[in-house]
Amino acid sequence: MHSGQWRLLNGEFLEALPAAAANPRGNATARALSQAQWLIRRKSDGRFLALREGDTVRELQRGALTPSHRVDLAALAEADQATASPRELSGLIDRLHALGLDEADYAERTGLDLVAEPTRLSFAGWDRYARPLWLDDGASRAWRRMRDAARADGIALDAISGYRSHDYQLGIFRRKLARGQTVEQILSVNAAPGFSEHHGGRAMDIGTPGEPPAEESFEATPAFAWLREQANAFGFVMSYPHDNPHGIVYEPWHWRWTAGDR
Structure with missing residues (x-):
């Protein structure tokens, strides 16, 4: 293949x-x-x-x-x-309840939605750490086009991460609970499992060589300035700007492909 x-x-x-x-x-x-x-x-x-x-x-x-x-x-x-489709969420909800999390209450407090995993994702190249980057079919094509357009303008974009499973997020919670943290302490830093945009394969964290990953300092780079001007043309928007309604910290590195929502 x-x-x-x-x-x-x-x-x-x-x-x-x-x-x-x-x-x-x-x-x-x-x-x-x-x-x-x-x-x-x-x-x-x-x-x-x-x-x-x-x-x-x-x-x-x-x-x-x-x-x-x-x-x-x-x-x-x-x-x-078959054509890629969203996976059922019932198993996830059972596991959220086992952690003491009520999905309806969390959704109401944050304004975030449960995000289903796709049954299939496409290879979108390699991330910064030489790992396969998996994204929704449309997001994968859009990312490649955007990365190539940036390169043509002398801007280097690299992927920090793309798709993450519910299990990945659940594992974060279990490890932190095992270290003695409470659910509320964990939620102050991490989205509840099932509520991360990464689960749908349309969100990715973007960086540029020489810049540490997922740091606010990314906003001072030419790469971020290019994204602010050009990303929308490829269907990408920054999900968590300053003072976003979800109460999530400012994340200039986190971008979601929205063309598939239309």
């Missing part, structure tokens, strides 16, 4: 990504990846569980795939053949 056709398949418990997009650790892993099309990983912790080539699935460790995982594998195969 050519990198221009790479996609991330997103299930309830598992993700499938092109084996060629993985960063192997050791020669044995590299050889195994070279013999498969898909790498299957667990969403909750990113652990690699299996390799898939066609209908053949090979566990990387015996017993790595549970019965629920195998049901999810079938859903991933269907997602590969």
Whole structure:
């Protein structure tokens, strides 16, 4: 599969990504990846569980795939053949309640909406850390066009991050709760799982070489000035300006592709 056709398949418990997009650790892993099309990983912790080539699935460790995982594998195969669609939110809501979070109350307090994960995302290039960047199909195309237009104007834009799963955000909460923080303390810094724009694959954090990631100092760079003038032409808007109605701190680095909302 050519990198221009790479996609991330997103299930309830598992993700499938092109084996060629993985960063192997050791020669044995590299050889195994070279013999498969898909790498299957667990969403909750990113652990690699299996390799898939066609209908053949090979566990990387015996017993790595549970019965629920195998049901999810079938859903991933269907997602590969169907048009991308939003995933159900019911499982997320159950997990929010387990953390002591009421989604309706949080939505009312913040004005934020629950954001469903897509069943499939497109490869949008590599981020600053040489990781695959996954975005909604339209957002991926728009990002590439915007990055190339900036380069033509002598401006270097790089991606800090794109799509993040509900599990990723839930993991942040669990780790902080385990360290003794309260839910309210965590919410003062992190959006509740399910309420981050990154979940939908249309939001990304943007930086420029030499500038630290996700810092307010980004607003003083030529890259930010270019985005203020040009990003809207590519469908991107800054989600959290000063004094935004959601009470989220000013984030000059966070931009969302809005053309798909129209």
